[in-house]
Amino acid sequence: MTRAELGDFLRRRRDALTPAAAGLPGGGRRRAPGLRRDEVASLAHLSVTYYERLEQGRGPHPSAATLAALSGALRLTGDERDHVYRLAGHAAPAGPDETPDPGLLALLHGNASAPGYLADDLGTVLAQNALNVALFGPFTGLPGRDGNLVWRWFTSPQWRDTLEPGGDHEPTGRAYVADLRAVTAQRGHDEAALALVEDLRAVSAEFARMWDEHHVSALHCATKHIVDRRVGRLDLDCVVVTSPHSRQRLLLLLPMAGTGTEARLRGVLSPHRRDVADGRPRS
Template identity: 60%
Template structure:
């Protein structure tokens, strides 16, 4: 199917699943088909009936962002459905609403592995949301920190996480991930302010930013030297929530290394 036909099919199916009561309309007349009528959706979306009908029939012009916003509201779309609608229409989806509260599913995993695995949660701009106890013991209390800012403005921080030969790759991974996040968030002031700050503070960041890399965040293996327990060989995993876009980064003991025992010893410290 062509994209225009897919857009029309998506609109029709979402219209048919709604009842007048769900959108605050009276249901006075018997309906021959399920769901709302096209004229009702058009009225709720503040657009002409003819224009809406053409979109549903797969022969309308490319709808504007304003039209898509009106249809999203009229059809009571979820965040995922709204994003799908914009993509079908060839428009960049608007940024999802952000929240400072920790994503409950990621938070559950973070604390379930706290006895054996250092981990933390961040938002898509690198702002720290939560750490488990083992992560605090290993890296210190980081409440309120931004991990991208730390990486590019605190040389001592990156030296704790990566050997010199690996740091350039990690820098590029941070920049590519931030580029993707900024693109999703459109003209979000917080994202723009962070980029401006990092460009001014770090020539390395500015040079990499101007290359325009785009990629989801990935994490390489880490070797951390802790004065209390010694060398820690850690494998890194990143889990991303589809709903909140928050990330959970876990650092597990690499197989075949003494790291698991050393993390167990670290957990006994106050």
């Protein structure tokens, strides 16, 4: 690992990122236009001490999950993200080389009180806001297909129970498959879509059964009732916005009025919960 180069690169990207671009309030006087170290640490869900040590070239070897969280916090491009991974001695993560849609990205970080993410049309997450990372852990920059939501649904029972605890998972699975069928056709059955379908068929008999039923529909999202171990029940309305240009999707989970969810979501980001002493993003 090239510690000094990694630290220098992180510092320069932090100095170049304005609070507005990071989705943070810009009030108050600042000595420099960029973010403070504690702001980057908070966005990445790392302890301030850990992040300071990384910038100073004295930190421990960061994990791939930590690098994914930092890439999202610093709003790195695909090329910049790959560079950070290589500086830290990791292979650049596999996945789409897509730059997040700027309009959808602005909406994502402009809705800081609602957990949200930005994904490509195949379901691979390209960006998350801080609250989404705090609730569900980092999805961006993960190896292989781990950052793909369709893949996660059909390969991780734990993920299903997180999103729909004790629920009937069949409708959500069918919705994912029907949307993927529609997207595969829209993409002209390109290599990326067909490879994802082939891999899903290989690992999930349930996916293969649903795929062979040949249902097609646009992506939709049902109301979520999530139980977080830190703050309790969260009642969330799901909203999806799709860009006609990039075909990327923004998904926001809006707190339902009258349920106390908005206050509990603020508790998820309270300082004593977001300071992770060992430097690993909380999942």
